[in-house]
Amino acid sequence: MYKQQVIRRIFLCFLPGLLYPFSLLAQHAVEVAAKADTSSIRLGEQIKLQLTATISAAQFKDANFKVVFPVLPDSLDHFEVISRTGLDTASNAGQKVLHQTFTLTSFDSGHWEIPPMRFEVFAGASTAHDSALTLPIGIDVNTVAVDTTKAFKPIKAVQSVPWNIWDYWLYIVIGVVVILLAIGLWWYFRKRPKKEPVIKTPTVTPYELAMHELQSLKEEKLWQQGDIKQYYTRLTDILRTYFEHQFGIAALEQTSEELLRNIKPVTKLNQQRDKLRSLLAIADLAKFAKMQPTADEHEGCMRQAEEILEWTKPKIEPVNETVNEKPSV
Template identity: 30%
Template sequence: MRFSRKETIVTIIFTLSCTMLYAQQVRVKASVNRDRILIGEPIVLQLEAELPEGESYTWFRLDSIDHFEWLAKGSVDTLDAVQGKLYKQLVTITSFDSGSWTIPRLSLQVKNSSYLTDSIPVSVEYSNADPNKPYHDIRDIIEVPAAETNKVNYIIAIVTLLAIAGLIYLLTRKKKEKVEAKIPTGPVMTAYEKALSLLSALKPRLMQSNGHVKNLYIELNDILRDYFREEKLVLEPDSTNDQLVVRIKRYINKEQAIRLAQSLRLVDAVKFAKYQPSSGENEEVLNSVQHAIEGINEQIHQKQTN
């Protein structure tokens, strides 16, 4: 059966119109509740698709996204829409890599066609603590008037004489009989046992601090840092708290890493911004630090046992 040229053109226009009308009935969208986060903070990614009634589809593939990690994937909810059905899913992600990253375009498959969402830029940053301030509280350098030259010379001469006298005493005194070294009366504490003991002693003081917690938060931070150093997990003494979390997150699960990151940001706020936490926040910070140490110790112990 042959079609005339006019019939062929009409057929093509009709086909294109139907295709465009169908495409208008399919709508996909991806959005986030925030596009700027601190390391370890969660992001809620909402995925939407509006399709004609009864249309079959293949939902967005949620495998992996560079620089992001999945925390939770909610179920796909179905709602009535003007032109069919609206499908929604909430998924929670986070990132432990600082920098400017992009959630890529995600694809929804309907029949033989793919519909892509827009890409979404996200900025992942360290905490807002002042990086120019020393991490541990150190007293400022106190300027003193320069001493007169003669006084300085006298002091140097006296110190030198005392040093010579001490050296002569050490060289001329009789050697003492060798004494066997004393054997420790108790077992040596491991880094894990030491950290838990210090946290246990710190807890009642923190709970009864009545708002004066800055020094206690510094002590808490030092307990965690000392544990990391003794376990040789973090050797850099000038690492920020966010950098500490990035370096040890492979030893703990995602929930513990997020709670620890949030707690250490609170520690920074207390130390550098004079933030006054509540008693509930004090307990939460202490518990998150303890759970992180327990999780790390268990992970290291399992590796050594295996």
């Protein structure tokens, strides 16, 4: 008798511990379900499969509590997954309902079952997760009924659809707009006043410009200040620029000998060849051989440059003015 009392007391002591896991399962119980919108389809028709998990509001607010929905592959047994939605949440009588919808189809005729879906339930980091399964769903996939007692109907010929202008109204509007735009552009460019080319008349002749620069060179008095090289460089550059503008000779890119050879076709300039040769010889010696010409040579080179310009300047032809005389009576 005493032993029985001891065993009963020990059993009562361990009973709460044995029942604690079951109380946790009851506390974290999740109601899951899988429902299809139809149980019978024809080949190629679609099925809406909705998976739901119902939990309490306290479980929904618990950050450690989590329900993982099953991941369906693109192909199940006899079924193909066409699309799937995201996970949505709705409220129902103080509970939270998590749901996800899949669109399935099948091309195999017969009676097939959508397999049970496994939901994973995590009650917390320190508690092992639990699983919840849904029931399988039976689906009948039927073929198209064919009445074999009736004769086969002949294939109908292709029927032409009657032409209707309003079926092409958009293309007509676009065509009209393009035509009007083309006509408007043609009219605009035709009537637009043509811009007359602006002919720039030189206000200063090459001769006048060269004489002005020679006068400026005189006033600067470079050789009087000892800048012999700069004096002859400026003097020859003025003449070479004049030859380019007046006679079309590339004088700035040519040596002295090349310049003297190329002035032969120019009659007026060739007549001054000896003066130009003397001037270029003294200038080359002063610029490159560091020769120091005398004051008379400096003034002589300037005088020769002026004589070359005066000799070769273009003549201004007089304008013949016709005077209308009245006939004598």
